[in-house]
Amino acid sequence: MAITGAADLLATWEAGLAEAPAGRALLLHRTARPDLDARALPVLPVGAREADLFTLRRALFGERMQVRLECGACGEDMEFDLDAGEFARTLGGPDESVVRVGEGGREETTVVRVAEGGWDVEFRLPGVADLTAVARAADPRGALIARCLVSAVRDGTAVGADELPAPVQRRIAEAVEAADPGADVTLNVACPECGHATRAELDIASYLWTELDAWARDVLLDVHLLATAYGWSEPEILALSPLRRRYYLELCADV
């Protein structure tokens, strides 16, 4: 992955300030995958997006991610490290061989197949766009099945999404989870004080946005200090490597 320059990253941050979390996640995903058409991103399997965001996090801020979590039983403040690179590798998205790319790479979908007991069902792995679309439905699970069902056949006869019995729906859910394990990154952390295991979801998009926000505010402060001291323009200062920026700032502080 190409590391985005400071000016581009600042532009991403600025655009994200006015966005809700879903919009920020999409902006970050675009930064992570400049090689893909922006319209293809919301239909990528959710786990593939999470893997892309861990890869971006690693490229921008390194492998080591510090996470804080409060014990669900005793309230102990737990702090620990996670490895962004390992998440990027293990979530790695579904097997490329089942990814179907449409014309011009515009539509990229991954289909899982469940065939048993006379049933033959093909189901598209849900993307962020699908989850968003069904979030407010009265029956989100049913709506998701209706949306992502490619085909359902029972004993040779085509069947509608609303006719799938519960066991078949369960099998679809299991197949989707197996094909897209990164869709749900759940941490299970044992408390060093009381031993209670606390489960928490790791939302890499919001984690990364928080980091980007802090980084951007630091960079703006650097620009302000260096512009004041040397009279350089913002593009000139952003074009400096972080190391040189730091060095000039130290010189300013020494005077």
Ligand SMILES: [Zn+2]
């Ligand atoms: Zn505890």
